[in-house]
Amino acid sequence: xxxxxxxxxxxxxxxxxxxxxxxxxxxxxxxxxxxxxxxxxxxxxxxxxxxxxxxxxxxxxxxxxxxxxxxxxxxxxxxxx
Numbered sequence: 001x002x003x004x005x006x007x008x009x010x011x012x013x014x015x016x017x018x019x020x021x022x023x024x025x026x027x028x029x030x031x032x033x034x035x036x037x038x039x040x041x042x043x044x045x046x047x048x049x050x051x052x053x054x055x056x057x058x059x060x061x062x063x064x065x066x067x068x069x070x071x072x073x074x075x076x077x078x079x080x081x
Contacts, residue, residue, distance in 0.1 A: 001043040009052060027051060 003021075006029070007014040021031040021041055028047035031039045 001045045001048065003041050003043065006043045006048055009048065 003017055004014045007017040010017065017026075018031065018039070018041065020026055021029050021043075022033075022039060024030070028051045029041060029043035031041050034040050
């Protein structure tokens with residue numbers, strides 16, 4: 001999912017979402033630094049929808065996967081993405 005689409009669903013500015021992803025503030029996406037001033041973004045549509053729907057990722061992940069990394073365990077939120 002592209003940043004602009006996710007930002008619209010969240011009701012926020014796309015640049016704000018980019019900055020938040022760079023700071024690892026949301027559990028549904030990541031920002032990967034590709035060069036000194038450039039990032040590439042990945043947003044999981046499934047995780048975004050669950051986030052919007054009110055799923056408490058941190059609590060779920062600590063209980064389900066126990067490693068504190070939402071993206072680190074393939075069994076956690078194993079629905080199709």
